[in-house]
Amino acid sequence: MLDLISHIVKISSCRDRTEINAAVVDAMVNLFHPQALTIYRCYASKGKTVVFACAGWRANSRFVHNAYLPDQQYCQPIERDPLLQRCRKERSAVFEPLADGSHRIVFPVNRLNEPIYLLDLSLTEEFAADLRISLMGLIEYFDNHIALLEYGESDTLTGLASRKTFDKHLFELLGKPAVDEAPEQSVKAHPMRRRGTSGQESHWLAVCDIDHFKRVNDNFGHLIGDEVLIMLAQVMRQTFRFDDQLFRFGGEEFIALLQPTDQTSAAATLERFRNAVEQQIFSRIGHVTVSIGFSRLMPNDTPTDVIDRADEALYYVKRQGRNQVCGYESLIADGRLVARQVAKGEVELF
DSSP states (O other): OHHHHHHHHHHHTOOSHHHHHHHHHHHHHHHHOOSEEEEEEEEEETTEEEEEEEEEEETTEEEEOOTTSOOGGGEEEGGGSHHHHHHHHHTSOEEEEOTTSOEEEEEEEEETTEEEEEEEEEEOTTOOHHHHHHHHHHHHHHHHHHHHHHHHHBOTTTOSBOGGGHHHHHHHHTTOSOOOBOSSSOOOOOOOOOTTOOSOOEEEEEEEEETTHHHHHHHHOHHHHHHHHHHHHHHHHHHSOTTSEEEEEETTEEEEEEEEEOHHHHHHHHHHHHHHHHHOOBTTTBOOOEEEEEEEOOTTOOHHHHHHHHHHHHHHHHHTTSSOEEEHHHHHHTTSSOEEEOTTSOEEEO
């Protein structure tokens, strides 16, 4: 019991998903000695569910990957594993006997009737009943702790990640902190790639602004304006890939961080989103549009650097009539925007 309390205290001190996952793996290994353990984070998008093995225990070695950056080499469609798929459908713990006499058990952590995490354990047949009770209690605590963390990380209206979490996400995309770890050796972070890319592509940041949103609030009221924001967030989730990171940055402004791809593909992704918004019917209003400016993430960028560049592209779109997508780099290359050198050596615009 004292060991369980000690691990709960350690988990409760964590304010980061990656750290929480590592602490839960430590607790389960030390207290319950599973033969194998995987914590999956679940992403539901476009009618499909993808699971990301973000932490676990294999062959007497712990692995922990950055829980905010789902590296595709550790991701798979949930239907590839029948027991995980069954757990998703039943939304409750499921188990199956293994050939060596042990049992594999999968526990879901559900939100709005969908799993957001799956905890997959292989336990010996002799696993005692009192340990099962303690295991269920630890999983329930993990569920509650994740719920509190999500409340702090999410925008309360749209459910997207909030502005206060943006800097952390961006710095992790830029590779400032270490993101993967193993117990006795450093594991290099693997760059995330879109399917079919060469590895030479970049992350992209897009600033998306609802056109004439003030008119919506003025003509229909703020409650209807809030409905527009909620529906736009839903369109974002349906349009972008599961590993693209989406934020409500404030007011009617949203940000998308795209995983590595080339500029043409990034522009096509954002154009698909722009078109999806234009085609969407918003209740009581009809149609709204968005203007989008985007820019490449550079290795030495700060959040301000890349947002400023994307904003310049966004302002250009607004000056050209709105409801368009423009990339900062293309605008500079085409001479539609002019860059100048400033004293500290950075590139800014007139």
